[in-house]
Amino acid sequence: MRTHRIVTIAGDGIGPEILDSAFRVLARVQEKCGDFTLEYEEHEGGAACYVTHGVNLKPESLEACRRADSVLKAPVGLPQVRRPDGTEAGLLGGVLRGGLDTYANVRPVKLWPGVDAPLKAVPGEIDYVIVRENTEGLYLARGLGVGNDQAVADTLLMTRQGVERVCRFAFDLARKRGGAPGDGKKRVTCVDKSNVLRSMWFFRSIFQEVGEGYSDVEKDFLYSDAAAQALVQQPSRFDVLVMENFLGDLLSDLGGGTIGGLGMCPSGNIGADASYFEPIHGSAPDITGRAVSNPIAQVLSASMMLEHLNETAAARMVDDGVWQALASQDLVIQANGQPRGGTEAATEAILAHLG
Ligand code: IPM
Ligand code: MN
Numbered sequence: 001m002r003t004h005r006i007v008t009i010a011g012d013g014i015g016p017e018i019l020d021s022a023f024r025v026l027a028r029v030q031e032k033c034g035d036f037t038l039e040y041e042e043h044e045g046g047a048a049c050y051v052t053h054g055v056n057l058k059p060e061s062l063e064a065c066r067r068a069d070s071v072l073k074a075p076v077g078l079p080q081v082r083r084p085d086g087t088e089a090g091l092l093g094g095v096l097r098g099g100l101d102t103y104a105n106v107r108p109v110k111l112w113p114g115v116d117a118p119l120k121a122v123p124g125e126i127d128y129v130i131v132r133e134n135t136e137g138l139y140l141a142r143g144l145g146v147g148n149d150q151a152v153a154d155t156l157l158m159t160r161q162g163v164e165r166v167c168r169f170a171f172d173l174a175r176k177r178g179g180a181p182g183d184g185k186k187r188v189t190c191v192d193k194s195n196v197l198r199s200m201w202f203f204r205s206i207f208q209e210v211g212e213g214y215s216d217v218e219k220d221f222l223y224s225d226a227a228a229q230a231l232v233q234q235p236s237r238f239d240v241l242v243m244e245n246f247l248g249d250l251l252s253d254l255g256g257g258t259i260g261g262l263g264m265c266p267s268g269n270i271g272a273d274a275s276y277f278e279p280i281h282g283s284a285p286d287i288t289g290r291a292v293s294n295p296i297a298q299v300l301s302a303s304m305m306l307e308h309l310n311e312t313a314a315a316r317m318v319d320d321g322v323w324q325a326l327a328s329q330d331l332v333i334q335a336n337g338q339p340r341g342g343t344e345a346a347t348e349a350i351l352a353h354l355g
Contacts, residue, residue: 001035001036001037002035002036002037002311003036003037003038003039004036004038004039004069004070004311005039005041005069006038006039006040006041006068006069006070006071006072006305007040007041007042007043007061007064007065007070007071007072008040008041008042008043008071008072008073009042009043009044009045009046009061009071009072009073009074009076009092010042010074011045011046011073011074011075011076011077011283012046012048012075012076012077012078012090012283012285013075013077013078013282013283013284013285013288014074014075014283014284014287014288014293015046015074015075015076015283017288017291017293017295017343018075018279018293018294018295018297018298018299018343019072019074019298021295021298021299021346021347021350022072022295022298022299022301025299025302025321025347025350025351025354026038026302028351028354029314029317029354029355030314032317032354032355033311033313033314033317036311036314041064041068043057043058043061043064043065044057044058044061045057045061045073045076045092046076046077046078046090046092046283047076047077047078047081047089047090047283048078048081048090049090050081050089050090051081056076056089056090056091056092056095057092057095062095062099062100065096065099065100065274065276066099066100066273066274068274069309070274070275070276070277070305070309071096071275071276071277072276072277072301072302072305073092073096073276073277073278074278074279074298075278075279075281075282075283075284076090076091076092076283077089077090077091077282077283078283078285079285085143087143090283093139093142094139094142094143096276097134097135098135100269100271100274100275101135101271101272101273101274102134102135102269102270102271102274102275102276103133103134103135103165103166103169103270103271104131104132104133104134104166104169104170104268104269104270104271105131105132105133105134105245105248105267105268105269105270106130106131106132106173106268106269106304107130107131107132107248107252107255107265107267107280108127108128108129108130108265108266108267108300109126109127109128109129109130109235109252109255109256109258109259109265110126110127110128110259110264111123111124111125111258111259111260112259112264112296112322112323112326113323113326113327114326114327114329114331114332114333115259115260115264115326115333116260116333116335117258117259117260118257118258119232119235119258121235121236121258124181125181125182125235125236126181126235126236126258126259128180128181128235128238128239128240128255129173129177129239129241130241130243130251130252130255131166131169131170131173131240131241131242131243131248132243132244132245132247132248132252133162133163133166133242133244133245133248134166134245134248134269135162135245136157136158136159136162136245137156137157137158137245137246137247138154138156138245138246139245139246139249140155140156140157140245141154141155141156141157156197156199156246157199158199158202158203160202160206163202163203163206163207164206164209164210166242167188167206167207167210167211167242168210169242169270170188170240170241170242171188171210171211171213171217171240173240174186174187174188174214174217174239174240175214175216175217177239177240179239180236180237180238180239181236182234182236182237183237185218185239186216186217186218187217187218187219187220187237187238187239187240188207188211188214188217188218188219188220188239188240188241188242189220189221189222189227189238189239189240189241189242190203190204190207190208190219190221190222190241190242190243191223191224191227191241191242191243191247191251192204192207192221192223192224192243192247193223193224193225193247194223195223199244200244203243203244204221207219207242224243224247224250224251227241227243227251228250228251228254231251231254231255232254232258235255235258252267252280253280256280260333260337261337262279262280262281263279263281263293263294263296263297263333263337263338264296264297264333265279265280265281265297266278266279266280266297266298266299266300266301266303266304267279267280267301268301268304268305268308270308275305275308277301277304277305277308278298278301279298279301280297281297287338290342291342291343291344292338292342292343293338293343294333294337294338294339294346295339295343295346295347295350296322296333296339296346299318299322299347299350300319300322302318303315303318303319317354317355318350318354320353320354320355321350321351321353321354321355322350322353324353325346325349325350325352325353328353330349330352330353331345331346331349331350
């Protein structure tokens with residue numbers, strides 16, 4: 001029996017309710033597979049933690065995340081809980097991504113069946129992964145901006161080591177995937193703004209250097225503005241995309257918009273020694289406690305975690321369960337992004353279609 005030690009962070013808002021759905025799916029998958037167990041260790045984190053303890057994550061919790069085999073995290077943050085400088089206190093991006101050095105933010109954008117998406121695409125035609133650099137770029141300036149009441153500057157920093165490792169990650173990922181839906185070719189698209197910024201040319205040059213080691217993977221280049229257009233007009237061209245932190249933040253939400261919204265978007269934050277998995281969306285305080293939230297992004301984040309732990313059969317079981325639940329219309333995501341019948345009905349539908 002394989003055992004994986006998982007730290008869990010239930011977060012704020014709808015966090016606990018969607019994490020509960022993921023737990024139920026994980027429990028069922030463990031029963032069905034019968035050859036591995038997940039041992040959970042719960043930790044506080046986010047806005048409520050900040051209010052109670054004065055920090056959004058205790059040092060011992062960060063240490064626990066480091067020691068664990070992986071971390072399953074729900075959304076965090078509440079708009080009214082702010083630091084004295086006005087930024088949201090509950091957000092854990094800085095502390096976890098930096099603290100665990102999870103340099104690759106893996107954001108699959110996939111069109112699932114039965115989802116009312118704004119593009120004329122069928123399921124299978126949109127299936128790419130944005131690899132967002134996660135530890136430097138513009139967001140390294142988080143909390144470090146300089147200036148006064150007349151002018152402010154945030155610095156975008158790229159390092160050779162930082163760009164190299166994320167590009168390598170993207171090429172390795174492309175090797176493991178089946179290629180772009182449009183033509184089946186394994187392809188990594190470098191998205192940058194190297195026509196304008198020196199830092200972006202640095203990124204592109206290193207991408208090219210790293211790419212030389214991957215003759216089996218096509219290299220593709222797009223400026224970020226053109227990429228925003230192409231993600232809407234020709235999504236099936238894309239397989240893996242790699243880009244700077246801020247660009248990845250923007251374009252992954254754009255991608256989410258093409259597949260029915262962020263409620264369909266899981267993600268993984270992956271480093272050499274640690275990882276954590278979370279939905280891309282926020283804690284949705286406006287619908288908290290009404291049992292209407294969509295658990296899919298959280299459930300799919302759990303499946304990405306299983307894949308990362310090498311529990312490939314279990315991960316596939318979860319993905320297939322979600323796919324079948326949606327395809328059979330036992331699980332219907334309504335125009336407002338919420339599942340018909342609420343979180344409970346959605347979870348039951350996924351459970352009913354597992355293996
Ligand atoms: C995301 C989020 C975070 C980010 C915010 C909440 C700090 O938008 O994971 O994309 O910008 O990284
Ligand atoms: Mn974002």
